[in-house]
Amino acid sequence: MKVIEGGVCAAAGFYAGACHCGIRKSIKKNDLAVIASEVMCNAAATYTTNRVKASPLLLTKEHLADGMAKAVIVNSGNANACAPDGMENAKREAAAAAGFLGIDADDIVVASTGVIGQRLTVECIEEHVKDITMKQGIAGSEEAAWAIMTTDTQPKTVAVEFEADGHICHIGGICKGSGMIHPNMGTMLSFVTTDCAISSEMLEKALKQDVKKTYNRVTVDGDTSTNDMCVVLANGLAGNPQITEESAAYAAFAEALHFVNETLAKKIAADGEGATRLMTCTVKGAKDEATAEVLAKSICSSSLVKAAMFGADANWGRVLCAMGYSGAEFDIADVTVTFLSAAGQIVVYDHSVVLDFDEDLAKKILSEPDVEILVELAEGDGNVSCWGCDLTYDYVKINGDYRT
């Protein structure tokens, strides 16, 4: 497996492009993107668990019922959730993409992100989708990655090359994250494409399993959005024999998919609204993986831990506290807490004994942009990492006045 350029257009036969159609009036940032494959794709998706689901998501579910899709249209600036004429406008958005690409509307994935509860001005999508120029490779991917951003500060993209049954395959993706991010599926928009030949069933299996270990282990603010979706399109142009069972080729595909998803998930955490640093919370030695996950998520979600990270404050008591109220079972008499980063590592609580530690070193370690909180238990082999970010003034600022 090798990291390559090209993002969502790294795989053969995928194109992308974007334009400013005018959903966002205040700033002239592109707000409409299209990603398309030359040929029909097998497709799989996972969606938000929020009971309130946006219209485009409901429409996409219908379109993917046959496990096939050929393109994605996605707008930022308006979520088309709880909005007047929601389903009608999602259908019009799909029809606009279908007309532009000359394909069936049934083969279009529709996604939206932005403010909830306002009518989508679908007319400007219908008028301007034709302004898009579809491009190959990194150029197309970058355009789409920028267009789907809301309060994200940077585009999120990754791609790798891998081998399946002797054929070189490519898989890559783009995503957006930022606010309303919490581990409960979806938690963002993520579009992944591959030229690997794989059946819809195996694609869905690989995606469902992997989402649990990647996107669902990211939290920014505990709010699970109405619009989250992760879609994978596989067009088979790499020419490998189609993967239809759990073969070595499937394992190679699953590994590559995992790398792409984990990389995108971490980028979402690092670019959480207002974040100044990526916070990885790792729990090792819990009695099982489920316990490790509950503990790691609880630490990663704690407002007090997140605020302490912002202040580069080695407040390990809050880590213990967050473990304690998580609901998970663990032995409080044998807990070791270590803070790590590129600047070094420091044990602050050693087998449940409070240590006198070097506060200056701790501050230095916690001031890095990529910080890990490592909790070690001695009860089993449950090891899990979750990703989040610090809680900052800017989070409050961004969300105190988002609509206006």
Next chain:
Amino acid sequence: MKVIEGGVCAAAGFYAGACHCGIRKSIKKNDLAVIASEVMCNAAATYTTNRVKASPLLLTKEHLADGMAKAVIVNSGNANACAPDGMENAKREAAAAAGFLGIDADDIVVASTGVIGQRLTVECIEEHVKDITMKQGIAGSEEAAWAIMTTDTQPKTVAVEFEADGHICHIGGICKGSGMIHPNMGTMLSFVTTDCAISSEMLEKALKQDVKKTYNRVTVDGDTSTNDMCVVLANGLAGNPQITEESAAYAAFAEALHFVNETLAKKIAADGEGATRLMTCTVKGAKDEATAEVLAKSICSSSLVKAAMFGADANWGRVLCAMGYSGAEFDIADVTVTFLSAAGQIVVYDHSVVLDFDEDLAKKILSEPDVEILVELAEGDGNVSCWGCDLTYDYVKINGDYRT
């Protein structure tokens, strides 16, 4: 029932006092308080559900096993949780109070609040507890209320007078809240005293039921502390026949206790860390009370809703979103959302139809210090209010660097 002065010393035979013993070195704020009754009390308490429990709380559980207590000692500045010599120091703190008051250490409730994981400097408690002058009425109550504050900005106190079997009784309390506040029992330190004669069993029953509808419906930041406890002491000096069953007198007592607890709970929410306003989230017409509570708590806990409140932004889409991911069942096709305050009220989402509303009026309503989000469903008679506060720059500031 009539609101009166006197707080935790409103009931006959209760005294309180405080001193600066030196746990907090940086500022000379009182950090040690004692509350005591002239005569032995029946006692009941509820505690944090956090798996990590502070030593004073574990000791208090032991001391209250017989349903009796005579006094409370409480320090701020150090939680004595996950701390070296925790249990030993909690016992020394109890012994210090016992020596000062000339009573058994077994009859002492010990409570601590402050930073986790640092050794309690119990020596300064032992040395300075004798500096306390015990006072009656509002003077004693105010001293204790100030001494237990951490990042609270104001003392929290209330008292009422009620009648039980023809005898005038008094009940009142003090509490502290601020950070690490979330509905999951305890969620603060609260000390309530009454001169009403009531058995330990009935006292415990009344407290356990009421805590669910008061303190457990408050959230500030989703972090449930290691130290939370609510203690009620009843010394019987009002002279009423002891309440031993669910009589009319019990109902009067329960009503008065509820008023005290609800008032204190709302004061905790309003004075949440960094808060600029009290946010009441009310759900009416849910299919049952449990559903209403899950929905109201989810709205009240949402970082995005809380940040919108800070910005006085009528972002009702976030209210819907928080309901959607709460896990509760409700009909998304019939939801009405109204914002209310002293400045008026405005319906923004009417039976799931988006309304064009007056943004200026909405801003005015949401700029008040006491704001309510009312969600109306049409599925049953589940009605619940929860209390929280907005998420502000100051929350981040306070918690970014709490230890130093």
